[in-house]
Structure formats: structure tokens, C-alpha cells
Amino acid sequence: MGRARQLALFAIAVMALAAGYAGWRAYQRTHPEQCYACQRPIHAHSRTVATAKGGSRLFCCPACALSEQRQEGKAVRVTELTAVNSGAKLSPNDAYVVKGSDVNMCAHAHEMIDADKRAADVHYDRCAPSILAFAQEREAIQFSREHGGTVLPFREIAASYAK
Ligand SMILES: [Zn+2]
Incomplete structure (x- = not known):
């Protein structure tokens, strides 16, 4: 050569x-961040921080973090939520959520990266029904008028998953 x-x-x-x-x-x-539990890319407007297994973990959405609690049977404490409409950080104590609307950012992201596995995921999706966080109750109500779902204080929904 x-x-x-x-x-x-x-x-x-x-x-x-x-x-x-x-x-x-x-x-x-x-794809700067991945969900601790389901490895989905984290959408900036549904990013959730929770303490699980002795450390602070990032989750793709509140539903995923709360599912972790249900699956592991151990306390998962959500310490930070993200407002879906503004991307602002929210304290879980003051936040409101819309549960079960027609918007699920995780399902959307998942489809894009993993289209052929979608059929298997229809039976169970840890991010469904979706939970979206809002700073104000009136924002959550307004959103649910357009997209359906139930408006609840985040504290209430966290307590319902802990049962
Ligand atoms: Zn997840």
C-alpha cells in the first residue's frame, strides 16, 4: 500500500x-436525560424528581414516579414537578394535576423511539393514565376542559397511589 x-x-x-x-x-x-424507571427520554415539561431507593431520581412524568411506588411497594416521595404549560419547577405540595387527559407525553415519545413494541405496551403502561402538573388550579381546570381528565391537588393523587 x-x-x-x-x-x-x-x-x-x-x-x-x-x-x-x-x-x-x-x-x-x-436526549440528555432518561427516566430512572422506564428509560424513556424525559420530556422537559413533565420532568419529575422523586426520592426512591435512598436517592434522588429523575422520572419522565409524575405517573411513572407514582407507578414506581406501587410496583416496588416502597415509599417514593415526589420532591419536584414541572408545569406542563410553562416548564417551570413546581413544589408538589402546591401543584395541581390533571389525571387521565388525552395528552400523554411519554406515550408519544415512546412511539417515536420504539414503534414496533407499541402493541405489547398497550396492556400496561406505567405512564398511563397520564398525570400532568400545573401551578394553578384554574390552569388545570382550563386544560381539562379541552383535553378531559380529572383535576386534583397533587397531594391527593400521591396519597391515592400510596394505598
Ligand atoms: Zn418513566
Whole structure:
């Protein structure tokens, strides 16, 4: 193999690596966080933080965090919610939720990454019925008028999952 040819091959290899790395970085940027429980990419407007198994964990949505509690039979304490309409951080003590509306960000994200497994997930989805958080009760009521579902203080829904 001539030297020029070796150099050309080397250059191609370097470019391929660079392209791969750039692609990986782009993937990291668009999927910066994954749910602790279900590994779905976390939607910025349903991000939920909860203490589970002795540490602070990130969940894709409140429904997923509360399902974790039900499945593990151990206390999962939600410490932070995200307002679905603004992306603002909310304290669980003051937040209101709409449960079971026609909007489920997790189901949507899941379809995109895992379309062929959808059929299996229809039977049970830990993120359904969806739970969306709001700062104000009136925002939650307004949302439920358009998308259905039940409006509840977050505290109440957390207590109902703890049973
Ligand atoms: Zn999840």
C-alpha cells in the first residue's frame, strides 16, 4: 500500500470517527436525560424528581414516579414537578394535576423511539393514565376542559397511589 493511500484511509477513518462523535453528541443533546424507571427520554415539561431507593431520581412524568411506588411497594416521595404549560419547577405540595387527559407525553415519545413494541405496551403502561402538573388550579381546570381528565391537588393523587 502506498503512503498516499494509507494517508487517505487514515483521513477517512478520522472523518468517520468525527461524524460518529458529532452524531453521538447530537443524540446526547436531544436526549440528555432518561427516566430512572422506564428509560424513556424525559420530556422537559413533565420532568419529575422523586426520592426512591435512598436517592434522588429523575422520572419522565409524575405517573411513572407514582407507578414506581406501587410496583416496588416502597415509599417514593415526589420532591419536584414541572408545569406542563410553562416548564417551570413546581413544589408538589402546591401543584395541581390533571389525571387521565388525552395528552400523554411519554406515550408519544415512546412511539417515536420504539414503534414496533407499541402493541405489547398497550396492556400496561406505567405512564398511563397520564398525570400532568400545573401551578394553578384554574390552569388545570382550563386544560381539562379541552383535553378531559380529572383535576386534583397533587397531594391527593400521591396519597391515592400510596394505598
Ligand atoms: Zn418513566
